[in-house]
Amino acid sequence: MRVGELSKRSGVAxxxxxxxxxxxxxxxxxxxxxxxxxxxxxxxxRLRLVRALVDVGGLSIASVREVLAAIDTRESLHKKLGAxxxxxSQPGTxxxxxxxIEDVQAFFARQxxxxxxxxxxxxxxxxxxxxLSAARSVGHDHFRxxxxxxxxxxxxxxxxxxxxxxxxxxxxxxxxxxxIGTLIGDAVLxxxxxxxxxxVSRDVIGDGPVDSTS
Amino acid sequence: MRVGELSKRSGVAxxxxxxxxxxxxxxxxxxxxxxxxxxxxxxxxRLRLVRALVDVGGLSIASVREVLAAIDTRESLHKKLGAxxxxxSQPGTxxxxxxxIEDVQAFFARQxxxxxxxxxxxxxxxxxxxxLSAARSVGHDHFRxxxxxxxxxxxxxxxxxxxxxxxxxxxxxxxxxxxIGTLIGDAVLxxxxxxxxxxVSRDVIGDGPVDSTS
Numbered sequence: 001m002r003v004g005e006l007s008k009r010s011g012v013a014x015x016x017x018x019x020x021x022x023x024x025x026x027x028x029x030x031x032x033x034x035x036x037x038x039x040x041x042x043x044x045x046r047l048r049l050v051r052a053l054v055d056v057g058g059l060s061i062a063s064v065r066e067v068l069a070a071i072d073t074r075e076s077l078h079k080k081l082g083a084x085x086x087x088x089s090q091p092g093t094x095x096x097x098x099x100x101i102e103d104v105q106a107f108f109a110r111q112x113x114x115x116x117x118x119x120x121x122x123x124x125x126x127x128x129x130x131x132l133s134a135a136r137s138v139g140h141d142h143f144r145x146x147x148x149x150x151x152x153x154x155x156x157x158x159x160x161x162x163x164x165x166x167x168x169x170x171x172x173x174x175x176x177x178x179x180i181g182t183l184i185g186d187a188v189l190x191x192x193x194x195x196x197x198x199x200v201s202r203d204v205i206g207d208g209p210v211d212s213t214s
Numbered sequence: 215m216r217v218g219e220l221s222k223r224s225g226v227a228x229x230x231x232x233x234x235x236x237x238x239x240x241x242x243x244x245x246x247x248x249x250x251x252x253x254x255x256x257x258x259x260r261l262r263l264v265r266a267l268v269d270v271g272g273l274s275i276a277s278v279r280e281v282l283a284a285i286d287t288r289e290s291l292h293k294k295l296g297a298x299x300x301x302x303s304q305p306g307t308x309x310x311x312x313x314x315i316e317d318v319q320a321f322f323a324r325q326x327x328x329x330x331x332x333x334x335x336x337x338x339x340x341x342x343x344x345x346l347s348a349a350r351s352v353g354h355d356h357f358r359x360x361x362x363x364x365x366x367x368x369x370x371x372x373x374x375x376x377x378x379x380x381x382x383x384x385x386x387x388x389x390x391x392x393x394i395g396t397l398i399g400d401a402v403l404x405x406x407x408x409x410x411x412x413x414v415s416r417d418v419i420g421d422g423p424v425d426s427t428s
Contacts, residue, residue: 048352056348078415085408113409128405134270135398138262140391142378143398149374150403154410156367160360162414167356177354182411184349184357186404189364191342193403194299195327196368197396200376201295 003029006039010047017047023061025050025068049176057088057183071175081178088182089123100132103144111151161185217243220253224261231261237275239264239282263390271302271397285389295392302396303337314346317358325365375399 007014020026026046029037046068053059053067070083101119108114108125119126135143161181168174221228234240240260243251260282267273267281284297315333322328322339333340349357375395382388 052348052352056345081415082412085411089405089408111409111413113413115412124405124408128402131270131398131401131405134266134401135394138266138390138394140394140398142381143395143402146374146378146395146399146402147406150371150399150406151410153367153370153374154403154407155414156370157364157407158410158414160363160367161411164356164360176352180349180352180354181357181360182407184345184354185360185364186407187345187348188342188357188360189368189403189407190400191303191338191345192361192364193368193371193396193400194303194338195325196365196372197299197375198296198329199325199327200369200372201292 001039001044002036003039006043006047009044010051012047012051020047020050023065025061025064045172045176049179052180052183053088056180056187059088063087067179071179077171077174080175084175084179085182086123088179089127095133096126096129097133097136099141100129100136100144103132103147104129107144107147110148157185157189215253215258216250217253220257220261223258224265226261226265234261234264237279239275239278259386259390263393266394266397267302270394270401273302277301281393285393291385291388294389298389298393299396300337302393303341309347310340310343311347311350313355314343314350314358317346317361318343321358321361324362371399371403 001009003014003017006012007017010017012020017026021028026043029039029043032038050064050068053064054061057063059067066087067084070080070087073080073083075083096119104119104125119129132144135141161178164181165174165177168177215223217228217231220226221231224231226234231240235242240257243253243257246252264278264282267278268275271277273281280301281298284294284301287294287297289297310333318333318339333343346358349355375392378395379388379391382391
């Protein structure tokens with residue numbers, strides 16, 4: 001297809017497509033004449049993925065490039081998934097509290113995880129230490145006690161994610177499902193978490209009258 | 215204490231404190247002379263909460279004002295928690311897919327929830343429909359199948375949150391723990407979710423050799 005049809009089918013404007021081509025986020029089409037290139041289904045697919053990363057994931061062009069590089073490496077699927085997850089975890093700018101770093105390391109040790117325990121080596125671990133540092137800054141040192149039950153609940157969720165990924169047909173579908181699942185999944189989790197809070201808090205706290213002791 | 219000490223103890227610059235006072239995010243101090251006001255521990259506490267909402271939650275001043283209004287209403291604790299959660303859920307600008315709205319309504323119906331099932335009435339429900347719309351836009355209609363297992367895992371997490379909140383001593387501590395827990399908890403969940411993925415995917419997919427079928 002020509003760039004016009006690629007634009008129509010993807011819903012992405014032609015100038016944006018040309019920008020992605022210049023930035024190397026989309027491989028060049030096959031030239032059919034000096035001024036005309038031909039694109040195929042693979043281009044359409046990659047273009048939709050780039051849009052999802054930008055729109056849903058809110059990733060910068062630089063992060064999108066990192067994710068695509070992780071996808072395109074020749075590594076085992078497990079390693080590739082890990083690399084993609086690192087690429088979509090934006091390291092924050094929060095200053096880390098040394099005590100929060102200790103909390104994270106103790107948590108990883110309890111879980112028998114040594115692979116990503118170092119905050120300087122993993123964006124994901126850095127993100128966790130940053131969140132615990134923020135909790136500590138407002139006096140919630142004991143927020144670390146939630147890490148173990150959180151992981152317990154998240155393993156049920158991760159199992160559902162992995163089952164969903166395993167239902168995909170091709171290797172490309174698997175990678176795409178993993179990225180979409182992680183980015184969109186974070187937003188879904190955030191929303192469904194509110195519903196879980198409502199359900200659990202109604203059971204525990206009840207929908208009683210106004211507490212007049214405030 | 216004077217504004218200088220409030221600044222020192224909170225780590226918030228005096229001009230920022232004055233800005234919060236003008237915006238009504240912080241109640242005025244008691245005037246001890248025409249040019250001098252006195253602040254107490256309640257001011258310090260509220261100031262730290264405002265900072266957490268801005269820094270950790272990334273909330274706008276308008277959203278912070280909504281959260282504080284929800285805290286200060288005279289409602290039951292359950293309703294107050296619901297109002298705060300609505301206030302900290304920023305409605306996105308994504309166009310909603312009518313089929314995604316149907317998915318959300320079917321999910322709420324399965325859960326026997328009628329309270330917030332309408333996307334026009336709840337930011338949280340809107341956020342969920344927006345995430346599913348994004349999944350549909352990249353061909354992942356079946357992402358909706360993950361809602362039920364997600365809720366199952368999130369109930370374990372919500373139980374831990376509610377237990378954490380219940381350990382707080384005063385009513386103010388409870389509200390604060392809820393807000394901090396929701397905002398910081400989202401960041402912690404995101405990071406720990408990666409660890410859960412790594413653990414589950416290692417079990418299922420294995421750390422095998424490069425798949426040469428790609």
